[in-house]
Each structure stands twice: as C-alpha cells, then as structure tokens.
Amino acid sequence: MLATLVEGKLSDAPSVKSYPQVTPVEESETLTIPIGISNRHVHLAQSELEKLFGTGYELKKLKDLSQPGQYACQECVTLCGPKGVIEHVRVLGPVRPDTQVEILQSDTFKLGVPGVVRLSGDLNETPGVTLCGPKGSVQLQQGVIVAQRHIHMLPEEAQAIGVTDGESVSIKFNGTRGGVLNNVVIRATNQAGLECHIDTEEANALGIKPGTTIGILKNKTNN
Known part of the structure; x- marks a missing residue:
C-alpha cells in the first residue's frame, strides 16, 4: 500500500526510501x-459434511469447475475465528479425505488466524477454525490455508x-x-x-x- 492504515485512519506518510533496482x-x-481465479472456499470430508448438514447428506452440484471432476456446490458455510466471522463461504465438491479451508490473506486478519501458505492437501501444522452449518458446527484443529x-x-x-x-x-x-x-x-x-x-x-x-x-x-x- 502507498500509505499505512492504523485503526481505520491513514498514518503519517513515511519518508521515501531508495531501493536498489530489481533485476528483471x-x-x-x-x-x-x-x-x-479462486475466492475463499471449503472442501469437506464426509464426517464434517454430515455434522454441518445432517446425517447421510450429499452435496448438491451448482456448476462444474475447470478441473475434471471438481464442482461448486449449492451449500455454503460460515467461518468463525477468534476475532470474527465470514459468512456464505462456498463448498466445493466432491468430498475429500480431510476437510480443508482456503482463505485469502486479508481473511486471516478478520478471522484472527495465522496466514499459512500451503499447497492443497498439505495441512500439517496449519491453523484451525470453526465451521458453522444449518445442522451444527465443527471445530477444526487444522486445515486452514492460504493457497499457494x-x-x-x-x-x-x-x-x-x-x-x-x-x-x-x-x-x-x-x-x-x-x-x-x-x-x-x-x-x-x-x-x-x-x-x-x-x-x-x-x-x-x-x-x-x-x-x-x-x-x-x-x-x-x-x-
């Protein structure tokens, strides 16, 4: 950013610093x-899907995505972190072995969770968050990433x-x-x-x- 934002207000402009030229x-x-281009979304394991939407629940396809077999679902969930919530987060299908939440870097500040950049599926030592659905909630111990x-x-x-x-x-x-x-x-x-x-x-x-x-x-x- 060209100016620093402090508690909703622009701080005093910092002094201009000279940087070495970047080699192209x-x-x-x-x-x-x-x-x-991906927005924030969630991949659910079957166990978490049923806790959020009910026993025996199956995802409802909204539209196919570019990768073979992948699709956006009608279902959305709410992400609840220590500092805030983000509603209407799209679920992508099909179900996976492990639940994974992919958020934006700016979302980490709103939720109050660390921003850990990882490839999909690399979930060890990542932060958790609470998922809320129409039938219940799930407290994840890990699985929240900013996608590499x-x-x-x-x-x-x-x-x-x-x-x-x-x-x-x-x-x-x-x-x-x-x-x-x-x-x-x-x-x-x-x-x-x-x-x-x-x-x-x-x-x-x-x-x-x-x-x-x-x-x-x-x-x-x-x-």
Missing part, C-alpha cells in the same frame, strides 16, 4: 496458458515445456497493472486441466480478470 526475470520463452499459487497440467504437458511436478516457476501478465509473480508451483497429474490458479487478491493486484491468459517464464538458467 530473464526469459527465453513465454508459454501462454489460461488462468483461474500453482499451475495444473498433465505430465506430458510438463515434459513438453521442460518443467517437473513440484517445480516453481514465474508467471507474467502484461496488462496495465501487469507484473511477474514468482513461486508458482507446477502440479503435474494425470487428471488435470491446463490452468494457472491464483486467488482474487493476487488477480486484483495485477488487474487480471477471469478468462484471460498469462505467460509462464522459462529462465535461461533452467534451459
């Missing part, structure tokens, strides 16, 4: 792929562009507020649709809108 990312090739930005692709697509599963790359967007985002993890699996996933805060920072494309930067040192 060197690239030999830019590979263009579609981008998907990542790119889904098939193994053959990864091989074709010279990257491997788990490797970090950079992405570039050339819009008016465009720029480069580093530490984007490749997720190469046999059931994947080619797409880069970032959250709404990252998209807003670069002026990226749904349906646009970004470029993967291949560093010269990796060739």
Whole structure:
C-alpha cells in the first residue's frame, strides 16, 4: 500500500526510501496458458459434511469447475475465528479425505488466524477454525490455508515445456497493472486441466480478470 492504515485512519506518510533496482526475470520463452481465479472456499470430508448438514447428506452440484471432476456446490458455510466471522463461504465438491479451508490473506486478519501458505492437501501444522452449518458446527484443529499459487497440467504437458511436478516457476501478465509473480508451483497429474490458479487478491493486484491468459517464464538458467 502507498500509505499505512492504523485503526481505520491513514498514518503519517513515511519518508521515501531508495531501493536498489530489481533485476528483471530473464526469459527465453513465454508459454501462454489460461488462468483461474479462486475466492475463499471449503472442501469437506464426509464426517464434517454430515455434522454441518445432517446425517447421510450429499452435496448438491451448482456448476462444474475447470478441473475434471471438481464442482461448486449449492451449500455454503460460515467461518468463525477468534476475532470474527465470514459468512456464505462456498463448498466445493466432491468430498475429500480431510476437510480443508482456503482463505485469502486479508481473511486471516478478520478471522484472527495465522496466514499459512500451503499447497492443497498439505495441512500439517496449519491453523484451525470453526465451521458453522444449518445442522451444527465443527471445530477444526487444522486445515486452514492460504493457497499457494500453482499451475495444473498433465505430465506430458510438463515434459513438453521442460518443467517437473513440484517445480516453481514465474508467471507474467502484461496488462496495465501487469507484473511477474514468482513461486508458482507446477502440479503435474494425470487428471488435470491446463490452468494457472491464483486467488482474487493476487488477480486484483495485477488487474487480471477471469478468462484471460498469462505467460509462464522459462529462465535461461533452467534451459
């Protein structure tokens, strides 16, 4: 931010500091792929689903998502943290082995939980939160993450562009507020649709809108 916000008011402007020039990312090739923008959402295990919505409850599909077999559900839950609540958080299906809550960095301040950046499924030593549904509530001991930005692709697509599963790359967007985002993890699996996933805060920072494309930067040192 250009100014510091303190208790709802702008603080005195800090003195201007001179920073060394940032070395731009060197690239030999830019590979263009579609981008998907995610808001906060919840993946539920069957046990938590039934505690929140009732015994034997099954998720109701609202619409399919870009990744094969994934879909948004009609159901929403409320997140309750030590400092506040966030209502109408969408549930995504299908059910998973472990419940996972993906929030935005700004949500961590509203809820009062640490912001732990992780890939989906990496839930050890992450904070918990209380989920509230129409039939009950669940106190999670872990499972709340800020999603690490990542790119889904098939193994053959990864091989074709010279990257491997788990490797970090950079992405570039050339819009008016465009720029480069580093530490984007490749997720190469046999059931994947080619797409880069970032959250709404990252998209807003670069002026990226749904349906646009970004470029993967291949560093010269990796060739």
